[in-house]
Amino acid sequence: MIKTNLKVLQLIEKIARDTANVILKTFKKGEYIVQQNEKPKIVYIIKKGITKCFITEENGKDYVLDFSSAGEIIGEVELLTHKDQYFSTIEALTILEVYVIPKVVFDQLNNEDNDFNMLIKEVLAHRLMNTSKRSSYQQIYPLLYSVLKIIYDFGQLDEHISKQDLANYLGITVRSLNRTLQELVDKKIITINEVDNFEIKNAPLLIKTIEQFY
Amino acid sequence: MIKTNLKVLQLIEKIARDTANVILKTFKKGEYIVQQNEKPKIVYIIKKGITKCFITEENGKDYVLDFSSAGEIIGEVELLTHKDQYFSTIEALTILEVYVIPKVVFDQLNNEDNDFNMLIKEVLAHRLMNTSKRSSYQQIYPLLYSVLKIIYDFGQLDEHISKQDLANYLGITVRSLNRTLQELVDKKIITINEVDNFEIKNAPLLIKTIEQFY
DNA sequence: TGGTGTCAAGGACAAATGTCTTACTATTCA
């Protein structure tokens, strides 16, 4: 559920070795890599660390689109669609190392490096499918199943992802998330451990419960 | 809100004229162009007519991803990601004419026709942005605003889109949709006309109401 | 030490949405 893309990482590492066009940059925890409504000029590819990608709506509420790590691309959608604003904000949840790819280099890679070109298309298609499926899942099923699915995917909650972030990812309030987690504890599917994190207690029961809905 | 893409339409029409690789096919209203879980072999581009793209979840409920018309592409995501199943079903809501592009021709166009290649990338990026934005909007705002937005985008409900389809697009039940429409009638923002369709009654009020949330 | 601020958790209530059922309308067909 924290997305990664090994193929992209390997390709950009190769490109970085072979040319001087791509450089490394480091962000501190909490810094924004790109900010919603800023003018897009650069594409980034994550080398190391975890980011949160989110949209801030006019009423001030955030919706988290995904959590990403090594090999995930940032800002390519805006350049490909020739938009003059990023439509989401990317925040570093940990210390973050990224490859910096200026617009001209990105355009050049798209036109001249067929591996890069094909990989970008594949990444876009994958994301579109995942986003669509997730959108469907969250709209159709009650909250409990979405939380079950996250626990199933995660194993346990990553320490860098706060409950507020997780709630924003699910499109709900922290109150609702807590209620649902409590319900899962009551049903003896998970336990809440000493660092206020949840853990799977009864994996077979979890899987059985999930399978009812898959 | 019924999506179209003029650039894609023009390009595929040119390709169809220049080569014998692309043929036309007609579907009747209610027929499936592609079906979830079928093996992907063909990409279609809509020439004329309206389709509904939806995901059927395990519990039998449908979530409508979009309504599409001329120039919209079908099945390209599955081919680009090398999946062995379509992840959604495409149904003809009217008589439908499509260009049929077999997998080998699609691959060839991607590799040899740079205009086609770039356009596909742009289409994928656009869709990804739209899907993400919509997902965010529907999760963050209450139903009333999503319905307002649809009415604003539509002007009025297309006759080929049933209330059930519209409800599935919003991820809600028809009961909830009716309740929300009634609320808008009570507030004198819309009227329900003789063909059981809704119409904007008080456009300035509608716009004013929407703008509170944009 | 004790005061103060911050934050996470959860209780109580309100609001939104879903489920189930009934009623109404129109259509088909024996």
Added chain:
DNA sequence: TGAATAGTAAGACATTTGTCCTTGACACCA
């Protein structure tokens, strides 16, 4: 014609989720 059927709308109630507020734990500091 009239019974059966399907589709739509909405009432009543149940369930889910959000909002608001209180409590308790902890850190920081005068």
